Amino acid sequence: MVLVIVLVAVVVLALAGVGLVASTRSRRRRSGGTAPAAVARPGGLAVPTPTGQVPAEAALEPEAIAERPALRDRLGKARQLLGGYLDGIRGRAFDAATFDELEEALLLADAGVATTTRVLDDLRAKVRSGEVEQTPDALLAALRADLEAMFEGDEPALAFGEQDRPTVWLFVGVNGVGKTTTIGKVAARERAEGHKVVLAAGDTFRAAAGEQLETWAERAGVTLIRGSDGADPSSVIFDAVAHAAARGTDLVLADTAGRLHTKVNLMEELRKVRRVAERPPGQLTEVLLVLDATTGQNGLAQAKQFTEAVGVTGIVLTKLDGTAKGGVVLAIRSELGLPIKLVGVGEGVGDLVDFDPAEFVAALFG
Amino acid sequence: MFETLTDRFDGILTRLRSRGRLGDAEVNEVLREIRVALLEADVNLNVVRDLVERIRARCSGAQLSKSLTPAQQVIKVVNEELTSTLGGDPLKIHYASRPPTVVLLAGLQGSGKTTAAAKLARWFKQQGRQPLLVAADLQRPAAVEQLRVLGLDVGVTVFSEPSDPVRVARQGVAEAERLGRDVVIVDTAGRLAIDDALMAEMKAISEAVKPDYTFFVVDAMTGQDAVQTAEAFNDALALDGVILTKVDGDARGGAALSVKQVVGKPIAFVSTGERTADFETFYPDRLASRILGMGDVLSLIEKAEREYDSGVAEKATERLMKGQFSLEDFLEQLQQIKRMGPLQGMLGMLPGVPKDFRDAKIDDKDVGRVEAIIKSMTPGERRGVTVIDGSRRLRIARGSGTSTTEVNNLLRQFKEMQKMVRSMGPVNRLVNGAKQKPSKGKQKGSRFTPSSRGAG
Numbered sequence: 001m002v003l004v005i006v007l008v009a010v011v012v013l014a015l016a017g018v019g020l021v022a023s024t025r026s027r028r029r030r031s032g033g034t035a036p037a038a039v040a041r042p043g044g045l046a047v048p049t050p051t052g053q054v055p056a057e058a059a060l061e062p063e064a065i066a067e068r069p070a071l072r073d074r075l076g077k078a079r080q081l082l083g084g085y086l087d088g089i090r091g092r093a094f095d096a097a098t099f100d101e102l103e104e105a106l107l108l109a110d111a112g113v114a115t116t117t118r119v120l121d122d123l124r125a126k127v128r129s130g131e132v133e134q135t136p137d138a139l140l141a142a143l144r145a146d147l148e149a150m151f152e153g154d155e156p157a158l159a160f161g162e163q164d165r166p167t168v169w170l171f172v173g174v175n176g177v178g179k180t181t182t183i184g185k186v187a188a189r190e191r192a193e194g195h196k197v198v199l200a201a202g203d204t205f206r207a208a209a210g211e212q213l214e215t216w217a218e219r220a221g222v223t224l225i226r227g228s229d230g231a232d233p234s235s236v237i238f239d240a241v242a243h244a245a246a247r248g249t250d251l252v253l254a255d256t257a258g259r260l261h262t263k264v265n266l267m268e269e270l271r272k273v274r275r276v277a278e279r280p281p282g283q284l285t286e287v288l289l290v291l292d293a294t295t296g297q298n299g300l301a302q303a304k305q306f307t308e309a310v311g312v313t314g315i316v317l318t319k320l321d322g323t324a325k326g327g328v329v330l331a332i333r334s335e336l337g338l339p340i341k342l343v344g345v346g347e348g349v350g351d352l353v354d355f356d357p358a359e360f361v362a363a364l365f366g
Numbered sequence: 367m368f369e370t371l372t373d374r375f376d377g378i379l380t381r382l383r384s385r386g387r388l389g390d391a392e393v394n395e396v397l398r399e400i401r402v403a404l405l406e407a408d409v410n411l412n413v414v415r416d417l418v419e420r421i422r423a424r425c426s427g428a429q430l431s432k433s434l435t436p437a438q439q440v441i442k443v444v445n446e447e448l449t450s451t452l453g454g455d456p457l458k459i460h461y462a463s464r465p466p467t468v469v470l471l472a473g474l475q476g477s478g479k480t481t482a483a484a485k486l487a488r489w490f491k492q493q494g495r496q497p498l499l500v501a502a503d504l505q506r507p508a509a510v511e512q513l514r515v516l517g518l519d520v521g522v523t524v525f526s527e528p529s530d531p532v533r534v535a536r537q538g539v540a541e542a543e544r545l546g547r548d549v550v551i552v553d554t555a556g557r558l559a560i561d562d563a564l565m566a567e568m569k570a571i572s573e574a575v576k577p578d579y580t581f582f583v584v585d586a587m588t589g590q591d592a593v594q595t596a597e598a599f600n601d602a603l604a605l606d607g608v609i610l611t612k613v614d615g616d617a618r619g620g621a622a623l624s625v626k627q628v629v630g631k632p633i634a635f636v637s638t639g640e641r642t643a644d645f646e647t648f649y650p651d652r653l654a655s656r657i658l659g660m661g662d663v664l665s666l667i668e669k670a671e672r673e674y675d676s677g678v679a680e681k682a683t684e685r686l687m688k689g690q691f692s693l694e695d696f697l698e699q700l701q702q703i704k705r706m707g708p709l710q711g712m713l714g715m716l717p718g719v720p721k722d723f724r725d726a727k728i729d730d731k732d733v734g735r736v737e738a739i740i741k742s743m744t745p746g747e748r749r750g751v752t753v754i755d756g757s758r759r760l761r762i763a764r765g766s767g768t769s770t771t772e773v774n775n776l777l778r779q780f781k782e783m784q785k786m787v788r789s790m791g792p793v794n795r796l797v798n799g800a801k802q803k804p805s806k807g808k809q810k811g812s813r814f815t816p817s818s819r820g821a822g
Binding site: 175 | 506
């Protein structure tokens with residue numbers, strides 16, 4: 001109770017300061033136009049918890065103006081990205097900008113601030129200890145080696161269970177990432193490997209999702225088990241596993257509706273789907289999070305939430321045939337230990353490759 | 367404890383009276399944090415650089431705010447810059463003089479075009495228009511079927527035919543004319559900006575239908591690549607606006623800023639859910655604070671301005687300084703402050719609050735007890751007119767469900783607090799500027815010595 005009185009006094013004083021200026025300061029400009037009459041002002045976007053910390057108040061100093069080096073024009077440099085930093089950096093003498101350029105490459109690849117900082121700090125330490133030579137070539141080579149090493153020990157192969165019961169692979173992820181397309185590709189691939197495959201149309205929500213997966217089932221030459229629209233996804237998957245068990249099918253690929261990881265009820269539904277998928281006779285050996293390579297830092301949040309909800313075993317990184325580099329998987333691998341299993345490189349049924357760390361890292365730097 | 371408190375109040379006072387300017391060191395320190403925050407929000411690296419430089423130029427040598435810490439001042443400028451970049455003139459649909467008005471949607475795979483098409487159709491209907499949907503995505507399995515189902519959902523006819531996208535689009539517009547529809551919305555297949563063949567097809571579709579509006583559909587969780595993709599689409603199609611989708615997630619949405627910067631056209635709509643009704647016009651200030659990720663700082667300042675009656679606050683502070691601040695005043699202030707949110711969080715946000723207090727733990731129960739005690743007093747007791755003797759204390763304790771010890775404590779601490787604040791005599795002048803005469807003779811043992819405090 002001691003503090004309450006004092007703190008309220010403090011607050012009063014502080015607010016008095018705010019209040020004083022509020023009456024004299026002009027109101028913050030309201031930008032944007034007027035909403036059309038038909039659209040009611042919505043309840044508001046949730047503001048996620050701030051990641052930036054407001055620094056402790058700095059002591060006021062007399063006017064000491066720090067000398068800032070002139071900034072180079074980076075825009076032109078960035079456009080050369082696709083041309084490759086290899087060309088830009090290689091063969092040059094080392095200068096302070098070299099680390100900047102490495103940082104830039106990583107950030108532009110969506111590696112994120114935390115991973116980029118950590119990785120470059122490690123590199124700097126190696127330079128200081130003499131482990132790595134301070135030339136652009138050596139630095140780049142060391143950096144690539146370090147990044148590749150992050151995936152050490154990972155196996156791209158997807159796990160099968162015992163032979164006498166169907167193996168189930170569950171595909172999860174947010175909306176629009178390419179789950180259904182990926183399932184089509186995996187089905188074709190596994191069939192070519194000699195497995196008997198059945199698809200479970202576990203997306204009972206999205207308009208025409210069943211039809212979409214049906215097309216892929218035809219393309220891959222496999223059976224599709226569907227429920228009615230709006231049916232319980234768990235029951236569709238249950239039926240598919242039962243069907244597989246009865247016919248000696250060894251692999252069930254279960255599709256699920258895309259869902260934002262922030263939707264509590266949808267994640268709860270997914271938990272239930274998982275519980276059903278792992279019921280005997282099925283053996284749930286993989287829960288694959290499908291992730292779009294164009295995704296930024298939110299990919300890490302997705303990975304965390306989906307893992308927490310249903311225990312993700314591996315990542316499928318899609319749309320890597322575009323210009324996005326998918327660098328967020330570096331953070332996912334390092335923070336969550338999730339291996340990247342497969343990579344999608346197009347919309348065709350054959351556009352699926354195993355994840356290769358060396359290739360992936362090489363592509364990060366153009 | 368009260369001794370250090372007096373010392374610490376200096377921080378607030380220094381700020382209140384300071385006529386200084388924002389130092390570059392402070393600005394740079396905050397900008398470092400801002401840079402990280404924006405990158406973590408997926409704002410493109412080069413857009414961040416530009417923005418940071420603009421802010422640095424704006425803040426350098428600026429007059430120090432009297433109500434905000436230097437850090438908060440810079441944050442406020444950043445927020446304004448973000449808002450103005452994201453905002454600007456909103457999109458206003460000008461319908462074609464010769465109907466139909468053609469709207470074309472373009473974007474990467476999975477960005478949400480088909481769902482957006484249906485939502486747009488519903489929106490146009492709400493505007494009193496009669497739209498037609500054209501399903502020109504013949505690439506994605508069951509895309510046409512998907513749009514048909516959505517069309518049923520929103521009560522809008524969907525046109526398609528199994529030919530090729532360019533032909534479908536062209537025929538779709540013709541069909542709209544035939545049916546007398548005044549808006550036609552053309553959904554197209556998602557495509558990579560670097561896919562030359564598909565980008566050529568997109569251009570061909572555009573040339574075939576001559577759209578009045580071409581919208582670029584972007585997923586709010588897109589990362590650094592947003593710039594390259596937006597540039598490529600803009601070069602190919604001359605975009606008129608942007609639709610930002612999946613905004614109901616927790617992606618910070620920095621891609622929107624990058625795209626806006628690159629394309630220079632308004633963000634027209636945001637898609638906020640999977641239902642066709644989840645479609646809104648865009649509010650730049652909301653997205654700005656979400657991208658920056660420092661929403662509570664801004665909203666608290668805003669709230670304080672809005673809800674804390676500044677006239678009352680000034681008067682209360684005056685009385686506080688002069689030692690005329692009563693328990694009644696205190697209760698009034700406490701209740702005003704409570705309206706703004708939990709005291710705990712507030713302390714960290716207010717300008718000039720010393721670090722010790724920012725980290726102090728307040729139990730809302732304690733606040734409740736203090737409130738209850740004061741409420742159990744008579745007006746006379748609250749105003750300090752009636753002396754609160756033993757029997758009154760007992761009554762108050764019973765009435766508030768506390769103990770006489772607590773009542774004693776409160777009264778004693780309140781007196782202490784009054785004494786201490788009163789001892790900061792010179793503040794009267796500072797707080798009230800020229801209009802207030804300095805308080806007389808109450809400067810006993812003041813620990814506030816301006817000259818020893820250094821540059822301010």
